[in-house]
Amino acid sequence: MKVSFFGVRGSIAVPGDDTRRYGGNTSCVQVQVEGAPPLVVDCGSGARTLGRELVLGQHHHVDMLFTHLHLDHVSGLPFFGPIYSPNCRLSISVPAITKDEAEAKLGRYLNGVYHPVRLRDLAATVHVEHVRIGRDFDRGAFHIEPVRLNHPGGCFGYRVEHGDRSVVYLADTAPLSRLDEGLSAGSPPTALETTVLHALREADLVVMDTMFSFDEYVEKMTWGHGYPEYAVRLCEAAGARRLALYHHSPDATDQALDELGERWAQYQGLDVFVAREGGSVDLEG
Numbered sequence: 086m087k088v089s090f091f092g093v094r095g096s097i098a099v100p101g102d103d104t105r106r107y108g109g110n111t112s113c114v115q116v117q118v119e120g121a122p123p124l125v126v127d128c129g130s131g132a133r134t135l136g137r138e139l140v141l142g143q144h145h146h147v148d149m150l151f152t153h154l155h156l157d158h159v160s161g162l163p164f165f166g167p168i169y170s171p172n173c174r175l176s177i178s179v180p181a182i183t184k185d186e187a188e189a190k191l192g193r194y195l196n197g198v199y200h201p202v203r204l205r206d207l208a209a210t211v212h213v214e215h216v217r218i219g220r221d222f223d224r225g226a227f228h229i230e231p232v233r234l235n236h237p238g239g240c241f242g243y244r245v246e247h248g249d250r251s252v253v254y255l256a257d258t259a260p261l262s263r264l265d266e267g268l269s270a271g272s273p274p275t276a277l278e279t280t281v282l283h284a285l286r287e288a289d290l291v292v293m294d295t296m297f298s299f300d301e302y303v304e305k306m307t308w309g310h311g312y313p314e315y316a317v318r319l320c321e322a323a324g325a326r327r328l329a330l331y332h333h334s335p336d337a338t339d340q341a342l343d344e345l346g347e348r349w350a351q352y353q354g355l356d357v358f359v360a361r362e363g364g365s366v367d368l369e370g
């Protein structure tokens with residue numbers, strides 16, 4: 086199983102000299118296994134590059150998962166090449182109570198106002214599916230477990246499994262406990278932490294929102310984003326193997342992200358690295 090980063094930024098795309106090495110595009114990750122349709126998780130501005138690769142690779146089936154529909158996770162959809170390919174079948178999974186609600190949510194963005202092409206007029210064959218907490222499902226070669234996160238308006242994380250390999254994608258989320266309780270306080274996990282720990286159990290890779298430093302989190306607790314020390318604590322409590330710090334602040338320069346990576350490279354308990362656009366992790370064997 087291979088996990089590739091096409092956009093690692095939160096909030097807004099930030100091209101420029103200060104973000105050249107880690108990349109300025111917003112959230113988009115691809116999960117692949119040999120001989121199966123690729124799974125695209127979130128469709129931020131990084132999805133444009135991924136879409137071009139998929140069209141060139143003549144993929145006829147693509148599965149896409151949305152965590153939520155904040156703009157930094159959906160802005161790449163109108164520029165994701167496979168949606169304009171008549172030979173392509175696309176299944177798009179959206180957190181919603183019903184299939185109609187899932188379609189309506191996506192259709193609000195592709196409706197002729199914010200983009201000239203409407204969802205119902207796309208050249209590809211598009212199936213929109215709804216995803217609910219407590220209902221695991223299969224997409225192509227992958228078994229997927231949704232889990233509820235802590236983010237304004239709601240957001241789902243996903244555990245994606247193939248055989249005995251697993252990646253857990255947790256963007257966007259604030260810590261799942263207040264500072265005076267649960268893992269934040271070094272105490273037994275809260276109820277919400279317990280469900281997320283179950284999703285994280287012995288994961289080979291965790292990709293997690295660490296947009297803030299601890300001090301920024303304390304200032305902006307209601308914004309729904311986390312910080313590295315909490316992500317590490319959560320991964321260690323779940324026995325996860327690797328952690329990708331992800332959904333970087335638009336203000337985080339390459340130099341700041343280098344320093345973050347150097348700091349965590351010294352850490353003994355867990356393999357922690359800073360996600361970089363264009364980077365990938367191979368989870369085979």
Ligand SMILES: [Zn+2]
Pocket residue numbers: 095096112155157158257332
């Ligand atoms: Zn976001």
Ligand SMILES: [Zn+2]
Pocket residue numbers: 153155236257
């Ligand atoms: Zn968000």
